[in-house]
Amino acid sequence: MIKELPEPIRIPAVPGGQSNVGFVIGRDELIKKLWKASESSSILLTDIRRLGKSSVLSKMAAETNRESKCIKISLQGVDTTTKLCETIIKDLYTFQTLSKRVINNLKKLFTGFEVSAGPVKIALKQAYKYDPLATLETALIEISKVLNEEKRFLLLACDEVPDMLLSIKDKEGPDEARKTLAILRRLRENNPSLCWILTGSVGMHHVMSQIGAGDDLTNDLIYYELGALEASWAKYLADCLLRGNDVKYDPDTSTEIVRITDGIPYLEHLVVAYARDQKETLGGNNVASLFDRAAADLDVSHQSTSLLTRLDRYYNPDDCLLAGSILDELAQHGPNKRPTLQEALSCTNGQPEKNLKRIVDLLIRDHYLKRTPDGDISWKYRSLARIWEIRRAS
Numbered sequence: 001m002i003k004e005l006p007e008p009i010r011i012p013a014v015p016g017g018q019s020n021v022g023f024v025i026g027r028d029e030l031i032k033k034l035w036k037a038s039e040s041s042s043i044l045l046t047d048i049r050r051l052g053k054s055s056v057l058s059k060m061a062a063e064t065n066r067e068s069k070c071i072k073i074s075l076q077g078v079d080t081t082t083k084l085c086e087t088i089i090k091d092l093y094t095f096q097t098l099s100k101r102v103i104n105n106l107k108k109l110f111t112g113f114e115v116s117a118g119p120v121k122i123a124l125k126q127a128y129k130y131d132p133l134a135t136l137e138t139a140l141i142e143i144s145k146v147l148n149e150e151k152r153f154l155l156l157a158c159d160e161v162p163d164m165l166l167s168i169k170d171k172e173g174p175d176e177a178r179k180t181l182a183i184l185r186r187l188r189e190n191n192p193s194l195c196w197i198l199t200g201s202v203g204m205h206h207v208m209s210q211i212g213a214g215d216d217l218t219n220d221l222i223y224y225e226l227g228a229l230e231a232s233w234a235k236y237l238a239d240c241l242l243r244g245n246d247v248k249y250d251p252d253t254s255t256e257i258v259r260i261t262d263g264i265p266y267l268e269h270l271v272v273a274y275a276r277d278q279k280e281t282l283g284g285n286n287v288a289s290l291f292d293r294a295a296a297d298l299d300v301s302h303q304s305t306s307l308l309t310r311l312d313r314y315y316n317p318d319d320c321l322l323a324g325s326i327l328d329e330l331a332q333h334g335p336n337k338r339p340t341l342q343e344a345l346s347c348t349n350g351q352p353e354k355n356l357k358r359i360v361d362l363l364i365r366d367h368y369l370k371r372t373p374d375g376d377i378s379w380k381y382r383s384l385a386r387i388w389e390i391r392r393a394s
């Protein structure tokens with residue numbers, strides 16, 4: 001719990017927009033833990049979509065007062081090993097904070113690349129395209145050597161890694177995706193001055209099974225789950241949003257926003273933006289109904305869909321049906337024990353108990369559900385259960 005919070009600032013509500021890193025609230029404890037953990041291992045930071053993973057990486061990369069530096073590399077849209085190599089090398093080449101020696105070492109390797117001036121573009125030369133991963137590995141080893149001599153370390157924060165692996169699998173085949181994962185593993189193992197945070201919202205377990213990779217390619221990673229904002233920061237963000245968006249509110253509003261959104265920052269942005277755009281007063285007693293209306297309005301909250309639409313892409317059709325029924329049942333009736341859940345579902349599905357257990361476990365790994373200490377199974381976030389219910393009914 002944070003003892004003293006700063007005075008709320010004005011933050012514009014831009015649900016899903018790229019907000020200024022100064023408007024990324026809280027997460028300081030987690031960031032401290034990530035830095036500490038990264039000194040001895042690499043990290044996989046996951047959670048469902050829109051929870052704020054990229055924002056955490058942006059905040060880490062913006063920290064200027066550290067000896068060790070963090071570079072955020074977005075792998076969104078990377079669907080070939082060539083693009084992976086070009087993206088990482090370009091981001092490193094243009095990373096202002098690296099020493100001249102590191103950049104010069106990188107330049108020595110540029111026989112393999114075409115570098116265009118202006119907004120820097122880096123393309124792998126044709127002759128090197130037959131093995132872009134080898135080029136990437138050589139470049140990173142060279143950088144690592146200099147960093148080692150300088151006794152510094154660099155944190156490579158790679159965003160959207162599982163998605164990238166699946167895209168490489170789709171375009172170049174599972175062997176290339178596996179090879180990518182293997183090279184990343186080898187780089188982590190042999191170059192301690194380069195540390196890695198890999199993030200993404202698709203569970204790595206789905207990726208591993210789709211590309212036929214074994215645990216040995218990821219079992220060095222420490223898993224972190226992002227989660228919602230810590231309660232006092234969630235309230236602080238609500239106060240900042242209320243001040244920054246020309247909405248009328250009362251003293252209970254921010255506490256109610258946190259209760260209804262579970263402190264998920266994207267949903268806090270959403271509900272305040274909705275009240276602002278609909279010119280509604282936000283009072284302690286109408287946050288819930290405004291939230292429901294925002295969730296039902298597909299134009300306003302199209303990004304909420306992405307919180308909940310991972311099932312049909314990663315579950316086979318039978319599993320997807322059962323997962324949908326489990327999520328329906330728990331959204332409508334709240335926490336449940338497995339035998340009761342089995343009873344409730346048996347009339348509609350007739351699925352055997354072992355399937356139920358397997359899918360519940362999968363939904364827990366995918367951050368939809370949680371198991372409480374007394375053995376109940378429930379949605380992890382009540383707010384997302386509500387969005388699920390509203391969307392399923394429409």
Ligand SMILES: Nc1ncnc2c1ncn2[C@@H]1O[C@H](COP(=O)(O)OP(=O)(O)OP(=O)(O)O)[C@@H](O)[C@H]1O
Nearest residue numbers: 016017019024025049050051052053054055265266
């Ligand atoms: N700590 C925060 N403080 C304020 N706003 C935040 C915070 N974290 C996230 N947000 C807001 O929530 C939205 C989603 O955040 P972000 O893009 O970081 O999520 P994500 O987990 O990377 O999503 P995706 O899985 O879709 O890539 C953004 O619009 C951002 O402004």
Ligand SMILES: [Mg+2]
Nearest residue numbers: 053054055159
């Ligand atoms: Mg992101």
